[in-house]
Amino acid sequence: MSGEARVRLEGVSHRFGDVTALREMKLDVADGELLTLLGPSGCGKTTLLRIIAGFERPTTGRVLLAGEDVTDRPAHRRATNMVFQRSTLFPHLDVFGNVAFGLRVAGVPRAEQRERVREALQLVSLEGYEHRRSHELSGGQMQRIALARALVNRPQVLLLDEPLAALDLKIRLDMEAELRRVHRETGATFLYVTHDQREAMALSDRIVVMNAGAVEQVGTPAEVYGRPASTFAARFVGDANVLPVDVLDVSGDEVSVALAERRRQVTCAGARGGPAWLVLRPEAVQVGRLAREAGADELTGVVRDVAFRGTGFQYRIAVDALETELKAEAPASSPELAVDERVTVDWTPSACWLLPRDDDARAAGGPLPTRQETPA
Amino acid sequence: MTGPGRSGLAGAFTVAGVVFLWGPLLVVVLFSLHSTAALSFPFRGFSLRWYEEIFSSAEVRSAAENSLIVATATAATTLVLGTLAAYGLTRTSSRARGPLALLFFLPITLPGLFIGTALLVAFARIEVTLSLATVAAAHLVYVFPFFFLIARAALDRLDPALEEAAADLGAGRWLVFRRVTLPQVWPVLVGAACLAFALSFDEFIITFFVIGPDSTLPMFIWSTLRRTIDPSINAISTLLLLFTLLLFVVTFALTSWSERRRRGSAEPLVVPALKDAP
Numbered sequence: 001m002s003g004e005a006r007v008r009l010e011g012v013s014h015r016f017g018d019v020t021a022l023r024e025m026k027l028d029v030a031d032g033e034l035l036t037l038l039g040p041s042g043c044g045k046t047t048l049l050r051i052i053a054g055f056e057r058p059t060t061g062r063v064l065l066a067g068e069d070v071t072d073r074p075a076h077r078r079a080t081n082m083v084f085q086r087s088t089l090f091p092h093l094d095v096f097g098n099v100a101f102g103l104r105v106a107g108v109p110r111a112e113q114r115e116r117v118r119e120a121l122q123l124v125s126l127e128g129y130e131h132r133r134s135h136e137l138s139g140g141q142m143q144r145i146a147l148a149r150a151l152v153n154r155p156q157v158l159l160l161d162e163p164l165a166a167l168d169l170k171i172r173l174d175m176e177a178e179l180r181r182v183h184r185e186t187g188a189t190f191l192y193v194t195h196d197q198r199e200a201m202a203l204s205d206r207i208v209v210m211n212a213g214a215v216e217q218v219g220t221p222a223e224v225y226g227r228p229a230s231t232f233a234a235r236f237v238g239d240a241n242v243l244p245v246d247v248l249d250v251s252g253d254e255v256s257v258a259l260a261e262r263r264r265q266v267t268c269a270g271a272r273g274g275p276a277w278l279v280l281r282p283e284a285v286q287v288g289r290l291a292r293e294a295g296a297d298e299l300t301g302v303v304r305d306v307a308f309r310g311t312g313f314q315y316r317i318a319v320d321a322l323e324t325e326l327k328a329e330a331p332a333s334s335p336e337l338a339v340d341e342r343v344t345v346d347w348t349p350s351a352c353w354l355l356p357r358d359d360d361a362r363a364a365g366g367p368l369p370t371r372q373e374t375p376a
Numbered sequence: 377m378t379g380p381g382r383s384g385l386a387g388a389f390t391v392a393g394v395v396f397l398w399g400p401l402l403v404v405v406l407f408s409l410h411s412t413a414a415l416s417f418p419f420r421g422f423s424l425r426w427y428e429e430i431f432s433s434a435e436v437r438s439a440a441e442n443s444l445i446v447a448t449a450t451a452a453t454t455l456v457l458g459t460l461a462a463y464g465l466t467r468t469s470s471r472a473r474g475p476l477a478l479l480f481f482l483p484i485t486l487p488g489l490f491i492g493t494a495l496l497v498a499f500a501r502i503e504v505t506l507s508l509a510t511v512a513a514a515h516l517v518y519v520f521p522f523f524f525l526i527a528r529a530a531l532d533r534l535d536p537a538l539e540e541a542a543a544d545l546g547a548g549r550w551l552v553f554r555r556v557t558l559p560q561v562w563p564v565l566v567g568a569a570c571l572a573f574a575l576s577f578d579e580f581i582i583t584f585f586v587i588g589p590d591s592t593l594p595m596f597i598w599s600t601l602r603r604t605i606d607p608s609i610n611a612i613s614t615l616l617l618l619f620t621l622l623l624f625v626v627t628f629a630l631t632s633w634s635e636r637r638r639r640g641s642a643e644p645l646v647v648p649a650l651k652d653a654p
Contacts, residue, residue: 053544075543076552088541092559092637102545105555153545 004067006031006189007052007157012061014047014213021047022213025061029157034183034190038200039210040236045193048210049159052191054078065156081150082159086166087142089134095121095145096130102153120148123182140171147182157189164199176202197237201225209233227353234279234355241280241326244357247273255354260321262297268354277355284351285328287315289335290342299345301326303337313337319345401617408610426611436612439596443577446508446592450515451573454523457516458572459565462527463553477528484521491517492585499586506588514586515579519572526568530561530634563637567630574623578616 005028014022022044029035037045050056052063054075063071070078081102089098099117108116121127124144134142143163150158160179164172180203183190194200200207201221209216209224209232217229228234231242245257245264255271257264257278266278287303294300301319308314313336315328326345330337337343411423430436465477483491495514504510534557542556580594587595593616600606 055540055543074548075540076546076548080544082541082544084537084541086537088535088537090538090542090556090559101542101547101555105546105551149545 004031005029005064006066007191008064008067009048009052010062010064012048012051012058012063014044014051014056015059020213022051022058025213025215027208027215027218029189029191032187032189033205034192034203036192036194036200036204036207037210038194038197038207038237039216041195043210044213045195045210046161049082049161049191049193052157053080053082053159079153079156080159081153081155082161083143083146083150083163085162087134087139087146089137089142089145089149091134094130095126095132095134095137098134098145099149099152101149106153116152117148120152121145123151123185124148124178138171139167140175143167143175144178147179151182151186151188155188157191160190160192162194165194165196172199179203197239201237207237209237211236228279228355231277231279231355234277234353238281239327241278241282241285241324242355243278243280243322243324243326245276245278245354247271247276247354249273254349257354260299260319262299264297264299265349266352266354267350268352271354272356275357277357279353279355280326280347281351282314282327282329284347285317285326286346286348287317287328287330287337288344288346289337290344294344301343301345303339303341303343306337306339308332308336317343317345404610405614405617407607408614410607410610413607426608427615429608430611430615433608435591436593436596436608439591439593442508442590443592443594446512446515446583447573447577449512450519450576451569453512453516454519454572455565455569458520458523458527458568462524462531463557466528466531480524481521483517484525488518488579488581492582495582496585506586508588508590510586510588511583511590511592512576514582515576518579518582519575522575523568523572526571526631527561527565530564530631531557534560561634563630563634567627567634570623570627570630574620574627577623578620 007027007029009025009027012022012025013020025044025048037048039045047056051058052065054070054073054077058071061071062069065079089095090101093101096117099120100113103113103116117130118127121129124147126141126144126148129137129141129145134145137145146163164175167175176199179190192200192203204221206218207221207224208218209229211230211232217224217233219227219229224233224237228237228240234240234242243259245259248256248258248263250256250271250273253267253269255266255268257266257276259278290300299319299322301317301322303315304318304325305316306313309329310332312329312331313334315330315337317326317328319326328345406419408426409422409424410419411421411425461480465473465480491514495510495517499506499510538556538560539552542552547555578594580598583592583595584598591599593612597609597612597616600609
């Protein structure tokens, strides 16, 4: 079964009344991979998970599990198991009762139940917790029990709906490591939903960036981060600066662009002449004190805001002749710049990325002001 | 009442209220233990003779038996039907949900006199002979809203995600109900059934209209009092009072135990019917 997709969605659309939650979703989840659905709240990622689990029936389209069409099958007859955002441990059962629930319902013999529950608890590092009650557990422990309760059934695919969202930051980081380890040790297929791009990067084999009920990009964390397919993906993953530029000339991967009336160099494969979006990660922006007369093609600006982030400084720079403020990050070892200080702005050409800008609906819908009047 | 708001007047009103509520009851209890047949002071000493009298009376025993039969039948039927109604209505997304719920608990506002006459006319129309069965049916109409309100409040407060989680783990509808829903609410449901039992057990007005040749305890008390002032009535009333109180205590204990069991999700369970119960 290894060549076949564990989960396949074919043209899945979903409407709640007049609201379209998902439109024509296509997706393959490979055997044993950890795939993340990443997007802002309301992008349809949880609806998609609930459709796969069988809690919602898609308006159109098909859901296949290991090649089998399960679109019309209710949740309790699907080999999927879910870890919910809030704790859904049964309060009237102890940890053993909770973890054994699926096995008991499936009629697994007692002795095997005990053995499998023990293994599952060992997997989530909570062996010996069989007789605890859910109110005696911490938030992180509850979610680990929920993970054990799902995995003990050896599901075709494990669905995780923002399972760490309700936890404190420190526990969340520990749980991420725990999830990675559990995924490695079980080799199970994980489909993970989150709105936290940092979490998605840290966990995933592949990320599906979703927006407004549709897929924006599918790729490895490095691909999605380094070569975003859309301005939405660029902004949502990595909080990049997305700036309107005009491509002046292209020679191989070396591209000249016009930005804020300056001519700048960018390295990007496959660029074409004309309007484009320049994607610039904050950490690729270099900010320096303006000590001398600026060169003709040098970008200059004023520091508007400084925040110390432990690992470095986060700046907002009002670049001369540029409408949007530029986000920049500088290492803690660099000299701290003050608000209102005049600065020069530069970047490494290879740390940039260009996206075609055709002023389509998607770009126009973004939070950046669109500039229709850019000179050709 | 403590603090600056405390005043002598408020205290006096409180005492007067308590005396007004409980005084007559205490008098009944006291005279059920009186050694003479006199129903007025001075009190001449304690004795259990009136209790002996009622326990040896075949009439009282048969009336008590009838009351038990009717109350048990009413409570059992209410438990099943009320649970089904409340579960169905809390788990459906149908438009009829609101109106149906209203229909189920609105009879709580009907006067017993109205229920009694309406049912009497209805039974006559469909030519049903009046018996203990008609009494139980009438009591069902009367106690159902109380049960329904309590059951619905308890079921409404369950987290629907728990039932979803159970379905996700492979449990079909019935297993979800039996393994997840019922274990969380049964104490409340049994408590509410006790309340239904208590309401039915000492119900008089509706019973008066729809009972046939049989008698229940409240009917017996009433008919005896019509003829004469018999001190043994005090003993029956006292036992009736204790029994009903016991059922209310059981109801309360079960609902609050169930509440304590679900620690973690705060917000105390409101038992509307307990406050309004006669």
